Amino acid sequence: MGLVLLIVIWLITFVSTYFFMAKTWWLPAGASAAAASIDHHFTVTYILMGFVFVAAQVSLGYLVWKYRDGGSSKKATYSHGNVTLEIVWTVLTTVLFVGMNLASSSIWASERFRPAGENAVHVEVTGMQFAWYFRYPGPDGKFGLTKPELEDASAGGEAALGLDANDPASKDDVVTGVMVVPVNREVEVILRAHDVIHSFYVPSMRFKQDAVPGLAIHMHFTPIQTGDYEIACAELCGLGHYKMHGMLKVVSQEEFDKWLAAREAEKQ
């Protein structure tokens, strides 16, 4: 029985580890400025914890086989433990766990403590059951007023957001169903939700943040590669959660300007 346990525990360990090492399923390719450092820290954590995982499982399998009751008259060793060892592994795990955490704090700080820079493109992202809307402030750089009592989800577009046409700042606001941003420029995202909590999740951008009713949450990311990227909702929001899907298009600055100008023209 000891040998079977050893084999099964080791096999489970090695098969599980193989699929991690082979990266058969892995993080999607990163396309934002932060992706490299986040992925690097993921890999560091993965190597350290992978080592702990394999070491603990291999020892477990070995110990149950090695110290099985083989029917000999030899007794088990009478020992209540070892205080020095307890202190050693307490200190080691504290250093490992807290150290890992501190090592990642600078990435977290640049993602969340620091606000977006002056030059950032501003996009307001609004979640509602079960769609994403994107709003650009237009040439005046100001978002117009929105009012909950004006919201009409079935009408879509500006009406879905409840844009107040009487506010001068709302005249040039552009509302779309696809998010378009220029490459290599920071994007400041202002996240809102109308009804329940949604979560704006763009795997390739290493971006995730809940959109919470009543809050306007300011976040930022910098896409570094053009292309189309999928947006998914990551917070349970109701029966259509699985289809609350959107697209992020990262284009060159010229294309972006042209696209935005065309939307402005449509509006007039």
Add this chain to the structure above:
Amino acid sequence: MATHDFAAQASHAHEAPQGFIRKWVFSLDHKVIGLQYYFLALAAVFVGMFLSLLMRIHLIWPGAALPILGEIKPETYLTLVTMHGTIMVFFVLTTAPQGGFGNYFLPIQIGAPDMAFPVLNMLSFWTTLLGFIVMIAAFFVAGGAPLHGWTGYAPLSALQSAGPGEGLGADLWIISIAIFCIGALMGALNFITTTLDMRAKGMTMMRMPLTVWAWFVTAILGLLAFGVLLSAGILLLMDRNLGTSFFVPLGTINGQLTGHKGGSPLLWQHLFWFFGHPEVYIAILPAMGMCSQLLSVFSRKPIFGYKAMVYAILAIGFLGFMVWGHHMFMSGMSPYTAFAFSVMTMAIGVPSAIKTFNWLGTLMRGKIRFSSPMLFAIGFVSLFVSGGISGPFLAQPVLDIPLHDTYFVPGHFHLIMGVASIFGIFAATYYWFPKMFGRMMNESMARWHFWFSLIGTYAIFMPMHYLGMAGMPRRYSQMTEVAYLHDLIPLQKFITYAAFITIAGQLIFLVNLFWSMFKGPKASDNPWEATTLEWITTTPPPHDNFGGHTPVVHNGPYEYSVPGAPRDYVMQNDPEIKPAH
């Protein structure tokens, strides 16, 4: 501290009841109440498991028409998710280890004739049962059971129009949990009082088995956590039915104003997780205690570092109240707060690691007997390690950016809080069954059950980590709408097939349990040659546990292979040993 109070104990030595109703239904006997909790959890776990089976079927065959139930709709899938999680967390993982085994064995292990408050004990069981009935009733009301997940995030859970099941079904869900909280609070008071006041002479705190320590600290966690959940649940009911706005801000749903303003969705999350994180330890601590106990018994060796184990349990209990924010890194909570919670969370990994080291240390130089309880205890250690090492990923806010709310999270918590705890329950069942029912369970069925469960649960939950890394969000009823998820369908299929096989393996357990109850070979008083007090009394124990006398304790709980002793174990009530070393 008074460890032996004859006056107090005399008042608890109630007469053995005669009629069936007083003996088996409205019983004051902690052993009967323990069994009642156990069978409630057993019923609940099969309901919960059946729901998960339907979830797995729907995920890979979304349009399939099932016999009787018909086609599962996306909203029904979310109902299954919600009820599976709720039933498993409350009525299985909280009920079986603490209410079941704790009730039955805590008084016996400390040498007491019963719990401190037998009537309160009976009330806490019947309250819990009522909670379960109300929970199940949610399936049968108009609109069905709620779809807001076991975490019940507001405003989804606070607005009747947020989706199907958010009407009466959601009210019943909240009421059920509130009732459960009341039962759990009464139980917690009883456990704490019993442990502090009812210990036999010589049973000092540092001679208590680690199971007792685990139940004791779990009860303290319950006392502090369930009160908060109860309050939160009442506020949520008021938001839903009385027009208050604790959790709902100004907003609309389906283009209609909700009529609320000024509430905070994050307030619900803080209150819920203030309960929710300690709840993880409420589920796992008793399993840790049982596992420590069994590794020592079946290695024929004292537990490695008894004091360190006690301090680790206390540290986990204490730190467990300071880490709830790690569920909220992506919620909009201040990123500075997130950083603080992250440091605390990494710190709580330390006592867990100490326990793992000590378990391995206990096995080392032992003389291991592979009886079925031991197999599950070894399985527990393996699962605890596997579920534990994914913790430091999720504890770091930076890594939560890719991993939060993906399958990595259910992969993590199922291994450590779900299956590891369940392995603790299985280990305890195989270990204490002879004492509870006077018969032995069938060993070869137990082994088959072990292999199905160990390999099966790894096959189910390890791939969930891969899905999570690849970006598969949780609680998606279908993978058809988001293009990058299409590639992950084969892995989901694998998980479903693994679930079929694992669930089939659980039927072996069910058959073994009921077959052995009536047909198993008769058990002796101490079949495992263990040292704690439940093994000095008859099998099954008499109404007052020790047949009219109170044991006096002279030894620690894990005196195995003591040099110079006549047997390889020394009972806790044997004359005090003076080991020569």
